Amino acid sequence: MSTVTKPAPPGPAYPVERSTGRPRTPFSSRISPTRFGLLLVAPVAVLLVAIVIYPVAYSLYLSLSHTNPFTGVRRFAGVDNFQQVLSDPDFWHSTWLTVYYVVCVTVLASAVALGTALLLRERFVGRPVLMALIVLPWSLSTYAAGVVWRYIFSPQYGLLAAIAQQLGLPPLDLLSKNTAIPALALVHAWQFAPLGAYFLLASLQVIPDDLYKLAKVDGMGILRRFRTITRPYIRLPFAIYVVLVGGQAAMAFDLIYFLTSGGPGGASQTLTYAIYQETFQDLSFGPGAAMSWILLIVVTVLTAGYYVAAMKPGSGQDKAAEA
Amino acid sequence: MEPEVLQVGISVESVTKRYGKAPRAALDDVDLEIRPGELLAVLGPSGGGKSTLLNVLAGLEPVNSGRLRFGDEDVTDIPAERRNVAVVFQSSMLYPHLSLRKSIAFALTMQKLPAEEIQRRIDEVAGWQRIDHLLDRKPHEVSGGERQRSAVAKALVSHPALLLMDEPFSAVDAQLRRQMRTELAKLHRQFGTTTVFVTHDQEEAMSIADRVAVMRAGKLVQVADPLTLYRRPASAWLADFVSVQPFNLIPVEHQDGGALSAFGGSLVLKPPGGPLPQRLDLGVRPEHLRITRSESSAFRILTREIIGGQVKYTITTDRGDELVAVRSDDEVLDADTPVDPAVDWAHALAFDPDSGDRLDVRFNEVVASVS
Amino acid sequence: MRRKVLIHILALIALIWTVVPIVWIVLISLMYHHEFASADIHLFPHQPTLANYVRLLGGAAPDWNGTAQGPNAYGPLIREGLLNSAQVAVWVTVLSMIVAVPAAYALSRVQMRFRQAGLLTIVATRSIPPVATTIPFFALYQGLGLSGTKTGLVIAHMTITVPLLVWIGTSFFGGLPPGLERMARVDGCSRWRAFARVVVPASRHSMTAMAVIAFITSWDEFTFALIFNTGTPAQTFPPALSSMFFQVSVPTDVASATVLGLIPPLLVAGLFQRYIRKVNLVGL
Numbered sequence: 001m002s003t004v005t006k007p008a009p010p011g012p013a014y015p016v017e018r019s020t021g022r023p024r025t026p027f028s029s030r031i032s033p034t035r036f037g038l039l040l041v042a043p044v045a046v047l048l049v050a051i052v053i054y055p056v057a058y059s060l061y062l063s064l065s066h067t068n069p070f071t072g073v074r075r076f077a078g079v080d081n082f083q084q085v086l087s088d089p090d091f092w093h094s095t096w097l098t099v100y101y102v103v104c105v106t107v108l109a110s111a112v113a114l115g116t117a118l119l120l121r122e123r124f125v126g127r128p129v130l131m132a133l134i135v136l137p138w139s140l141s142t143y144a145a146g147v148v149w150r151y152i153f154s155p156q157y158g159l160l161a162a163i164a165q166q167l168g169l170p171p172l173d174l175l176s177k178n179t180a181i182p183a184l185a186l187v188h189a190w191q192f193a194p195l196g197a198y199f200l201l202a203s204l205q206v207i208p209d210d211l212y213k214l215a216k217v218d219g220m221g222i223l224r225r226f227r228t229i230t231r232p233y234i235r236l237p238f239a240i241y242v243v244l245v246g247g248q249a250a251m252a253f254d255l256i257y258f259l260t261s262g263g264p265g266g267a268s269q270t271l272t273y274a275i276y277q278e279t280f281q282d283l284s285f286g287p288g289a290a291m292s293w294i295l296l297i298v299v300t301v302l303t304a305g306y307y308v309a310a311m312k313p314g315s316g317q318d319k320a321a322e323a
Numbered sequence: 324m325e326p327e328v329l330q331v332g333i334s335v336e337s338v339t340k341r342y343g344k345a346p347r348a349a350l351d352d353v354d355l356e357i358r359p360g361e362l363l364a365v366l367g368p369s370g371g372g373k374s375t376l377l378n379v380l381a382g383l384e385p386v387n388s389g390r391l392r393f394g395d396e397d398v399t400d401i402p403a404e405r406r407n408v409a410v411v412f413q414s415s416m417l418y419p420h421l422s423l424r425k426s427i428a429f430a431l432t433m434q435k436l437p438a439e440e441i442q443r444r445i446d447e448v449a450g451w452q453r454i455d456h457l458l459d460r461k462p463h464e465v466s467g468g469e470r471q472r473s474a475v476a477k478a479l480v481s482h483p484a485l486l487l488m489d490e491p492f493s494a495v496d497a498q499l500r501r502q503m504r505t506e507l508a509k510l511h512r513q514f515g516t517t518t519v520f521v522t523h524d525q526e527e528a529m530s531i532a533d534r535v536a537v538m539r540a541g542k543l544v545q546v547a548d549p550l551t552l553y554r555r556p557a558s559a560w561l562a563d564f565v566s567v568q569p570f571n572l573i574p575v576e577h578q579d580g581g582a583l584s585a586f587g588g589s590l591v592l593k594p595p596g597g598p599l600p601q602r603l604d605l606g607v608r609p610e611h612l613r614i615t616r617s618e619s620s621a622f623r624i625l626t627r628e629i630i631g632g633q634v635k636y637t638i639t640t641d642r643g644d645e646l647v648a649v650r651s652d653d654e655v656l657d658a659d660t661p662v663d664p665a666v667d668w669a670h671a672l673a674f675d676p677d678s679g680d681r682l683d684v685r686f687n688e689v690v691a692s693v694s
Numbered sequence: 695m696r697r698k699v700l701i702h703i704l705a706l707i708a709l710i711w712t713v714v715p716i717v718w719i720v721l722i723s724l725m726y727h728h729e730f731a732s733a734d735i736h737l738f739p740h741q742p743t744l745a746n747y748v749r750l751l752g753g754a755a756p757d758w759n760g761t762a763q764g765p766n767a768y769g770p771l772i773r774e775g776l777l778n779s780a781q782v783a784v785w786v787t788v789l790s791m792i793v794a795v796p797a798a799y800a801l802s803r804v805q806m807r808f809r810q811a812g813l814l815t816i817v818a819t820r821s822i823p824p825v826a827t828t829i830p831f832f833a834l835y836q837g838l839g840l841s842g843t844k845t846g847l848v849i850a851h852m853t854i855t856v857p858l859l860v861w862i863g864t865s866f867f868g869g870l871p872p873g874l875e876r877m878a879r880v881d882g883c884s885r886w887r888a889f890a891r892v893v894v895p896a897s898r899h900s901m902t903a904m905a906v907i908a909f910i911t912s913w914d915e916f917t918f919a920l921i922f923n924t925g926t927p928a929q930t931f932p933p934a935l936s937s938m939f940f941q942v943s944v945p946t947d948v949a950s951a952t953v954l955g956l957i958p959p960l961l962v963a964g965l966f967q968r969y970i971r972k973v974n975l976v977g978l
Contacts, residue, residue: 026884029402036885037806040796044860047793051853052819055830062833116708122701130705134712139963140956141914143932147939147952148719157945159718162735190715251823254916258939279829280921289829296826303821343807383876403879410880412873419871420896433882481881489873 063289081290091291093266094274097181098250098295101270104185105192105249110242112189113196114234120197121204138194146258149187153259180260180268187255192248196241203237204230243306250299271295330360331394331484331517333380338389340375349375351541352389360515362508364532366525368564372541373521377487380519382406393484404433409483414494415474417462423473424458430481448476451510467495471503479514486518492527504531525565529553537561557681559606559674568609568635569647574676575605586644589621594686595668603682606672612648614638616656617663622646624660638662723747723950726758730946746950768938772951774927775934778844779913780958782930785848786912787905790855795901798863799889803875813864819857824917827853832921842926850918855908862907866900867893906966910959931955 028036066077085091120131137145152159155173164172174183207229215225253272256262262269262277269277271291279288334357340350349372357363365373378384380391382403391399398406409430417426424445431441449455452472457465465473471491478486488507492500508531511518522528528535529549536546545557556562563570575583575592583592583605592605614622614636625639634655636648646664656662668686675682718737722730723746725739745755749766752773757763766772801812831850832841840846874896878888894901916932924933935955939948 025402025405026886028886029404029879029884033804033885034806034808037800037804038808040800040804040889041812043793044797044856047852047856048815048819051849052822052827052857055827055834055853056822058830058834059826062829067833112711115704119701119704119708124698124701124705126705126709130709130712133709136716137712139960140716141916141932141959143914143916143935144952144956147935147948148715150939151719151722151945151949152715154945157730157735159714159735165735190711194712247821253824257916257920258936275829276921280832285829285833292826292829296823299823300821378876381876381880383879402884403876404882404884406880408880410877412877414871416871416873416877418874418877418892418896420898429878430881433887 059289059292062285063293065286067285077286081286082294085287085290085294090266090269090274094269094271097268098270098272101181101185101252101268102246102249104182105188105252106242106246108185108189109193109196109245110238112193113200113241114238116193116197117200117204117234120201134194134197136194137191140191142191142254143258145187145191146255149190149255150259153183175260175264177264177267180264184252184255184259184268185249187259188249188252191255192245196245199237199241200234203234207233239306243303246306247299247303250295330515332359333357333485333517333519334390334392335376335380336390336392338379338391339387340379340384341387348387348541350379350386353541353543355536355543355546357517357519358533360517361533362511362518362520362531364520364522364528364535365538366522366528366535366565367538367544369523370540371538373523373538374489375541376538377410377489377519377521380485381408381410381487406485407481407483408485408487409478409481411474411478411486411488411491413489413491415467415471415491417470417474417477419462422459422461423454423465426462427458427473427477427480430477434481444480444482448480451479451513452476468499468503471495472506475507475510479510479516483516486516488518488520490522491520492522500527507531526567529565535565537564554670555681556672559604559679559681562606562608562672562674562681566608568649571607571609571612571646572674573605573607573646575603577601586621586640587642589640589642589644590664592666594666594671596686599684600673600675600682602676603684604674604676605666606674606681607666608670609635609647609649611667611670612646613665613667614648614650614656614662615665616660618661620661620663622662622664624656624658624662627656627658629655636662638664719949720953722946723953725946727944727946728758746946747954750947750950750954766947768934768942768947768951771929771934771937772931772954775929775931776954776958778923778928779931779955782844782847782851783909783912785844786851786855787908789848790852790859790908791901791905794856794859794863795894795904796889798860799867799893801860802864802867803870803893804885816857816860820861824854828917828921831918835922841922842928843923844928846922847918847928847930850922851912851915854915855911858911859904859908862904863900866897866904869900870897902966906962909962913959 031039063081064077064079065074066080067074116134120127120134140148151157153174155161155171155175160172160174164170174180211229212225215229220228251272252270253276256268256270256273257276260268262273272295275288275291275295278284278291333355335353335355338350338353339348341348351372353372353376355376365376367373375384379386382398382401382405386399389399390397393406417423418429421429427445427448428441431444436444445458446455449458452475454469454473454476457469457473462470462473474491478488491507492503495503504527507520511531520528520532529552532549534546534548535552537544537552539560544561545552547555552561552565556565559570559572563572573585573590575585577599578584578591581593581599583594583599584590585592585605621640622638625637625645627637628635629652630649632652633649634652636650636656637645638648639645648664671686673682673684674680721737721739724742724744726741726743726745729739729741741758743755743758745757745763746766748755749763750769750772752765752769754762754764797812800806801809801816827850835841835846838846840849870893874892875885875888878892879885883891913931919930919932920936923929924937932955935948935951938951942948
């Protein structure tokens with residue numbers, strides 16, 4: 001093959017190979033894309049091994065050892081810690097409280113989130129304002145949310161107590177033994193419902209209006225419209241949100257710490273709080289680590305199971321297409 | 324003004340490219356000579372390998388085997404940044420965060436050219452592409468047509484040895500596309516840079532290219548100038564692919580007396596000329612299928628579509644066989660009119676029924692047949 | 695019509711539910727303790743004042759009846775906490791960005807093998823709860839002398855922020871035009887320069903958002919800060935607030951300290967609001 005220059009101007013010959021101001025092909029272009037990618041990922045990989053994988057493995061080791069809290073001497077203990085934890089009635093009490101808390105939070109948060117999303121889909125005066133303000137609880141630090149609600153719930157200076165007083169009702173203490181868990185769950189829901197509301201609203205807004213018009217023409221009532229049109233569209237995002245909130249509730253610590261500190265009388269001693277007490281107050285590493293592993297495994301299995309169920313083909317948005 | 328241009332011939336020699344462990348190679352032993360200064364269109368359905376060919380020519384994808392030469396130089400192992408090619412990317416992409424001026428100048432700044440030279444070259448291409456007044460805007464602040472012109476300016480500014488265009492008109496509407504096509508042809512006349520233009524639109528390829536290379540399933544099916552491609556397509560698939568209207572492929576059987584029968588005897592054709600192969604499919608473009616009103620015919624008009632000066636008829640038998648014919652709108656026939664199809668033998672093609680390859684059969688005279 | 699009224703009532707309830715708790719704590723922080731502690735609790739302060747804030751920040755301000763009042767005893771604790779929190783959050787942000795941005799880029803845009811595996815690992819790491827890591831960290835830090843240091847807290851926070859940023863970053867980079875690097879390569883960039891000179895500048899808004907998220911995440915983190923740094927010179931804001939909250943019970947002071955702690959993240963979020971708006975959801 002030859003190089004032919006147009007006869008007209010004998011301008012400078014442009015090189016077939018372009019000079020990049022460097023003598024050789026740069027290193028990053030010489031290696032394969034995979035190697036280039038791995039080089040960019042390497043720092044994160046090293047870091048995660050050092051500060052996540054290694055600690056988690058170390059925690060497994062701790063859960064299988066006896067540690068003397070005063071001398072720090074460790075010896076292998078096999079599954080002793082797990083046995084000790086599993087035979088402790090306090091552990092089962094905490095497990096029950098955790099389940100109770102997770103259920104309360106999930107129900108409250110999804111109800112509030114769905115209600116808010118459905119409300120925000122309507123047209124009303126001040127909708128943009130509400131839309132903007134609704135993220136406020138979510139953008140608060142969780143510990144700050146704890147302090148904020150302390151000022152609502154406190155029987156001494158709380159807003160609810162004050163309202164009860166002005167209405168002439170008996171003093172109201174929502175953080176008492178029987179109501180502590182639902183009250184905490186309410187705060188948790190207050191904080192995490194906005195996320196769900198936005199998430200669900202995004203899904204609601206893709207439902208074509210024509211579907212509702214069609215349903216009205218067909219004489220469907222409001223509940224049937226929700227069941228046949230709305231539900232298929234929000235099923236999957238709703239499931240994802242429920243898993244997210246449920247998982248978070250199982251791990252909740254900040255709120256409990258500030259609002260009840262596990263009390264009164266252990267009435268809100270969920271697993272995370274129990275782990276905190278066991279490990280950092282009583283310096284009992286082995287059982288603490290064992291409990292944290294039990295919690296981790298249970299939450300992971302439940303979450304994975306829920307995802308599998310929710311993403312099963314034929315559920316979720318496939319049905320939306322048929323509707 | 325006459326720009327300074329280097330016209331380089333490109334040769335692709337037995338190039339094979341396979342992505343990972345994919346069962347089929349994206350480029351399967353491709354040989355292609357691109358002549359200095361020509362505008363070559365690479366045409367094919369999506370997944371045919373045309374984008375891979377563009378990436379390989381640009382140096383964006385390494386090849387598994389084979390060589391690439393620009394002029395006399397072997398560039399196989401030279402990466403994109405040193406290959407002196409320019410690409411107009413799909414949807415006329417420019418850097419989204421830079422002004423048009425900086426986008427256009429980017430390649431030159433990477434080459435560390437002096438500022439005055441960069442300025443001179445930008446003024447030059449901006450003048451040609453009529454975008455002088457837009458240089459300080461961002462890509463999203465200009466229209467699709469202006470973005471297209473800027474993308475071409477960006478490509479030309481570095482005086483590339485090879486200009487590659489990857490479906491550059493895919494994001495604009497039909498009318499603008501036609502206008503840009505003409506502009507590109509003019510620009511190529513003016514510049515003469517060796518250009519490879521990738522498209523899936525046969526009309527686009529056939530209208531502006533010096534030659535068209537058709538790719539399918541990683542292989543080059545045919546490389547030819549547009550007229551040859553149209554008149555002498557290598558296969559029935561290709562004939563259909565480069566046809567504007569649906570291509571009539573008629574399976575025929577021999578009858579006594581040199582006649583051919585099709586569709587269970589609904590259509591009997593008497594081709595002129597010598598003996599025909601034992602088995603063949605007859606290929607007739609709609610514009611070469613003439614129809615005339617005839618009460619005795621087995622065919623009647625199913626639909627008619629009026630397309631600027633011409634009418635496209637779909638005709639059918641009671642069995643459901645369909646043929647497409649195009650004729651002038653001097654007389655428009657109504658639906659259900661019985662018509663008799665006849666073949667314009669000078670333009671008829673014959674194909675092997677099994678492989679689909681074109682058979683070298685010439686039907687010499689033009690004879691209308693009667694069914 | 696009835697429906698319209700109903701919707702407006704519901705909207706009003708939603709508004710009250712959302713803002714009243716926050717408004718309430720802000721209003722408390724603007725009251726004198728005397729007024730707050732008086733028998734009838736009311737929403738709006740009769741005698742609004744910034745005295746609580748002034749005294750927390752180390753100044754003197756007269757009480758409701760004009761009697762002189764010195765700086766709040768917890769002022770230094772809170773101020774130091776805010777300062778330490780800011781330092782930790784800035785370091786966390788800078789270091790997390792440095793490691794997470796290239797990784798997010800590679801996992802979303804480089805045609806590499808192990809991509810799926812890499813992304814899965816990141817997701818898996820994100821789902822490991824802090825409780826699973828606090829215990830080993832605590833044990834390890836005792837040995838390494840990192841307990842009660844800002845360095846230790848920065849490292850601990852990075853266990854949360856790095857996977858989070860990589861995850862968010864992959865979706866950001868995935869949103870760039872598909873051929874961007876190819877164009878940069880043809881224009882004379884090596885693979886690395888295509889990333890550093892084109893992709894990074896082209897996604898500066900998204901990266902601002904990532905930095906803001908890292909900052910806020912570190913600022914808001916409570917568990918690690920409480921366990922490692924309580925009562926040490928490196929104590930950050932959350933444990934400082936916790937000490938104040940549990941040790942004294944002057945609600946007006948605690949309220950103003952809480953509000954002070956909310957200002958920096960809200961300020962950062964507000965300043966860069968237009969960049970983070972689109973991530974709000976991807977973030978969690």
